[in-house]
Amino acid sequence: MADTTTPRERARAQTLQDITRIGRSHLATEGAAALSVRAVARELGVVSSAIYRYVRSRDDLLTLLVVDGYDELGDEVDAAVAKVAVDDHRGRFVAIGRAVRRWALREPATYALLFGSPVPGYQAPGERTTGPGTRVIGALVRVWEDAYAAGAVRLPDDTPPVPRKLAADVKRIRREFPSSAPEDLTVRGVLAWAALFGCVSFEVLGQYGPDTFTAVDQLFERQLQLLADTTGL
Amino acid sequence: MADTTTPRERARAQTLQDITRIGRSHLATEGAAALSVRAVARELGVVSSAIYRYVRSRDDLLTLLVVDGYDELGDEVDAAVAKVAVDDHRGRFVAIGRAVRRWALREPATYALLFGSPVPGYQAPGERTTGPGTRVIGALVRVWEDAYAAGAVRLPDDTPPVPRKLAADVKRIRREFPSSAPEDLTVRGVLAWAALFGCVSFEVLGQYGPDTFTAVDQLFERQLQLLADTTGL
DNA sequence: TTTCTTAAGAGAGCACCGCTCTCGTTTACA
DNA sequence: TGTAAACGAGAGCGGTGCTCTCTTAAGAAA
DSSP, rough: OOOOOOHHHHHHHHHHHHHHHHHHHHHHHOOOOGGOHHHHHHHHOHHHHHTTTTTTSHHHHHHHHHHHHHHHHHHHHHHHTTOOOOOOOHHHHHHHHHHHHHHHHHHHHHHHHHHSOOOOOOOHHHHHHHHHHHHHHHHHHHHHHHHTTTOOOOTTTTTOOOHHHHHHHHHHHHHOOOSSSSSHHHHHHHHHHHHHHHHHHHHHTTTTTSSSOOOOHHHHHHHHHHHHTTOOO | OOOOOOOHHHHHHHHHHHHHHHHHHHHHHHOOOGOHHHHHHHHHHHHHHHHHTSSHOOOOOOOOHHHHHHHHHHHHHHHHHHSSSTTOHHHHHHHHHHHHHHHHHHHHHHHHHHHHOTTTTTTOOOHHHHHHHTHHHHHHHHHHHHHHHTTOOOOOOOOOOOOOOHHHHHHHHHSSSSSOHHHHHHHHHHHHHHHHHHHHHHHHHHTOOOOOOSHHHHHHHHHHHHHHHTTTO
């Protein structure tokens, strides 16, 4: 099937892609704060004002990189999950965690852009970022749902019931992430999700300090196991 | 006892304090990225170059705010812990968690500065920040240590032993945070620590999305309880 | 094939930034 | 009281995001 795009549209798409690529390389080498429209323009061999034909503002350029980053992370997580047997629920959870960490360590600047402090003054436009931004939690929910459906989730039975308002939140969330699991499991999943990124953030953003852990791999594996326990996998 | 400081030293300390105060207010209203030496100078009623008599660089100004923030957070955490009975170990843990969250919600910009992405190009000088930066984990370790010493920690006995290299890390960490608890508890503590900040970061830095949770309080309480469980409190 | 619309890039310019340097002035100490 | 140090002002440099105007060239329409 012949593409119906005009040459102009194709050139435009190519330039936009070049801008994203250059932006990502600058992000990786200099960090988000040092990302400048003028530098990207220079490397593209164009004057700075020309960039504004493609990107509304510097924040818009950041959004481009945010979406790009979420997509790459989502792809890697999906690929990692696909390599594990569907009935190995714990294995799938661990695979997701490892994939997130591996990607974060490889792309710390992009990770910081996505999961670190919001860039000052910059507000990611929800309509462009929420879709790609929910892929990791989406993958996690699928694991827990499959595990529960297979009767493979073991949770303590002395946990108090989920309070009313929170239960209402859970119900609403299930419109986007359908699930038949008990509310308690969903809440535990939210904890595991936040905790997973907490662990990765501490390592990638340097909260542990430079010389605290030499065996971060072993630490992270242990943390993953504990989180798998918490969610009953 | 009369103070031995000269008027000049006192004036200098006062000016430094003013700079910190103005810096914090700008941080709160504009965010870390928008924090500018020139703006601080304007508000101080002084020309921008004068600031450099007190602060080596913009990064140095950020370090001032980082230390200030760590101290304030540490103070509030300590105060919160002190209000709980020493033998209520779980209550002390929960108090720490709540204090961290309360402070983070009140000072989101400072929280982002401390626990979000590192400001691009800026590297916090360890010799000035690690001390104040370890107060929260210090308080947590004290809770677990007290609980263990009181025989109030209940951990599952089927947990595999901590791997060798990680055990060596734990041993080294205990030179700074003395403890007689089993290695497994320490590792669980590290998870709880990272997870606590993961939960707070998700909420404060906006990872949950704007409309996902209406009952974030209840969610956080539940997360704290689960983390207390994980550490055997 | 010729005309016309429009997208793209160049360049100047504005206001701001961090930071440096120099130059008077004030202050504290010997 | 003399002097060295601290301090603030001011100019200036190279950088930033962003806007505006102008010219050119490419695609679409006739």
